Amino acid sequence: MSTASQLAKIALLRGMSESDLIDLARAARWHKFDEGEIIFDRQSDCRGVYLVVEGEVDVVNYSNQGREIAYARVKTGDFFGELSAIDGLPRSANIVAQTTCRIAEVSRETFSELLKSQPEIAFRVLEKLVRIIRTADERILDLATLGAHQRVCIELLRLAKPDPVKPDGWLVYPMPTQAEIAALASTTRETVARVMGQLVEDGMIRKVHKTVYIGSREKLAELAQRLNPRREDTPAR
Template sequence: MGTADHLVADSWFDALPGDQRAGLLAGAQARTIDDGTHVYRIGDPPNGLHAVVTGRVRLVSYPAAGQELVNMIVRPGRWFGELSVIDGRERPHDAIAAGPARILTVPMGAIAGLAAVVPDLWRGLALLNCMHHRLGMREAARVRALPALARLALFLAGGRGHVDGRFDTTQDELARIVGVSRQHMNGLLRQLAGQGLIAPAYGGVAIRDRSGLLALADRG
């Protein structure tokens, strides 16, 4: 399946008029990124509209110090990053590759050029944002409903706090974030270590298998 086939499989992209689909693909640039690479960071200026061709991208925000909220996991064929494209303001979350990924990016200049010819593109982007708002609410509810072990795995697989494969945190902080007692947290960390996903490290946790952590979180 080629890049265009992956993207047409997306209901939003497939519903766009043909000239808009063709214009977006004509202006797009493809690249492959490694696990943990940021497509963009919170506070960055808009750098275009993005689509996942292969792999996954996590959209992550941080509502409070030491807390991570996974707003959405973007899977192959899906587009993201439209909010800052629409309003021109800074990025509201991190976009982080969860494993190796191939990303398609339509730069801001290409979007502006296409919109000048096809003004209805802005309506299409607004509809994409509405769809993501609904999906984001469902995803946040799903994460809150996960068992404690899956919530911990998802947090440890996140993009912030990692330094050379280590996550700097304490068991007390992790317990507060996941919403369990310190004693329960100790048991959860032992379970993840027993599966080879993490290892104890001075002042934090060493991440051994981030993809495995995400797979555990997906299983719930």
């Protein structure tokens, strides 16, 4: 498959002419990254946009104590790196290959010309930026108002999808690792293990290999609301 054909699978570039895709493929730098390899670090001075032709990458940061905080997983057909390409500032997060990846890197200059010449592409970038802002707003609200146990339950609800076999059923597949859920919920792996164990014991969820079945999405949501909010920020009396 030609490099232009591979770029045609990138959602951002949908609708581009074949000749434009060929020119973009020639201008791009092509990379292969192995699982676990760091694509770039936070504060890196690279400014290009990366198109994920094959594989998946994680967008993460680390606290001062070394705890991983996950922002997003970028899958085949998507892109990342647009923030630095737009404002010219250092990277705001670390990018780590979750699987073996094939990625096309588009320079900041080429990306800028693409936005100016292709209004549809510029609008898709705006749509992604809006999603990032909305997600950040939700995370800020969760951290300010919810306890760690609640946040774990909320992440399960966010990950849940309708069960294709059982009407009104919900499931999480593939189930992320406890460390991945901890990163998403801004808590520890030990806390996730305790919450998951309690949910299994209470019959709220059922684990089968890489799938978690949710007995009742409504009951899990009600439980998340009943759990005590975090107390660590409460001033001593």
